[in-house]
Amino acid sequence: MYQPPHFREERLEVQHALIRAHPLGLLISSGEDGPLANPVPFLLDAAAAPKGVVRAHLARANRQWQALAAGEPALAVFQGVDTYVTPSWYETKKETGKVVPTWNYAIVQVRGPVRVIEDREWLRRQITALTAQHEEGRTQPWAVTDAPEDFVAAQLKGIVGIEMTIESIEGKWKVSQNRPAPDRIGVAEGLAAETDPQAARMERLVRDYSRV
Template structure:
């Protein structure tokens, strides 16, 4: 992806933290019918390979697990917080009017070759990992062990696993680092006036990331 130096995030732990916080990734593959993209939740095993390994599952009826080229890279896009940025917050709006709107966002793109896995034990581990992560902190967290064994076995027959050992990963934190201190302060203040929680999260990033070093 397009990577101006001041937006680039190369720290693997930061990239992995975004994946874990926003595990619904857009899986993009290329096959005989062309490009296919599906949003699916992933579990990240950070220790399984140098850049981490992504595991997920697809419905058996979903053709993506059949129609992909294993010799080509698959791409998984993980989208973090994002917010529209109005030019009204910039100092130059008042001084010259020479401003335009933009969009702030945080994103990670992970690449690697995908393989399909049709193994009930593997699938059960993958589902258990995803639900354990998502259920953590709930007063009464649900576990795969809560479902009847025969029911769970039947459900597993309807899905197929996919695994991607990440061989290339890119992070981009576009959070107003290219603006002046005054503009960043005004952007953060404007975002905090927004009623949406995501805007407040973006305000935190604008304040903490600072200017291009």
């Protein structure tokens, strides 16, 4: 990933927080016919390795797991908040006009070896933990045990588990840090006037990372 120094986010706890907040990662690996990419909901276990472990499952009919079983390395990309930034928000526009549009975003990429798992009990634990994480806080949370056991057993036959031990992790928070302070203030104020919830979250990031 292209990484200008001012956009680097190297704090592991911040990188992990983005993965937890945006767990639908894009799993990328190589196959016989070229690159393979599938969106997959991941579960992060921060304590399982120095940089963490991410676990997920794929449909057995998805050929990507077979490529991973052959020892192909993998990359998972977790996309956080992102927004378009108009040059109209920049103070520099008024001063020189020498500005162009851009896109602000926060993103985490993880790389590491992948273990393919077909053990039914591991798969049951994985889907149970993944479900519990996303059902937490709901008025009537659903649990895997709410479904008939024979139905769950049949569903487990149709999936394959994957576990990536994170060997490298990169965070990139492109949130206007490269702009002069007046431009950063303009971006934050411009985002504050937008109605999109994404804009409100990006405004907070711009202010936090730029101290404006």
